[in-house]
Amino acid sequence: MFVITLRFADKTKAPPLMDGHNAWIKRGFDDGVFLLVGSLQPNAGGAILAHNASRSEIDVRVQDDPFVAQGVVSAEILxxxxxxxDDRLAFLKA
Structure with missing residues (x-):
């Protein structure tokens, strides 16, 4: 399981890349990799809970985010x- 943080580095570049970033998030859910996406407060960036992929696959996926590629955010992968x-999350231990 991975916790990915995307902290703003240059928010001024974000608006023209927002559609691509949202499409990237959608692909993560469609591929069954992303479990949760949310905002870091206060307005500091975003966080993602991911699973069902190797570390190298997560590395590639994160680099494919237009926000990462264009320096809007800096990414950290834990x-x-x-x-x-909790029993409801037992699948994460597999």
Whole structure:
């Protein structure tokens, strides 16, 4: 499982890239990789909970985000090995 943070580096570049960024998010959900996408508060960027992919696949996927590619955000990928979960999230331990 991965926790990905996308912290704003240059928000002024974001508006023309928003459609591409939203399409990238949609692909993550369509591919079954993204479980959750949300905003970092206050207005600091975004966070993604991802699974069902290798670290190298996550690295490539993150680099494909137009926001990352164009320097709108800086990305950090945390590789988390779940040890204990609520029963509803047991699939993350697989």
């Amino acid at each position: 590789d988390v090995t779940p040890g204990r979960t």
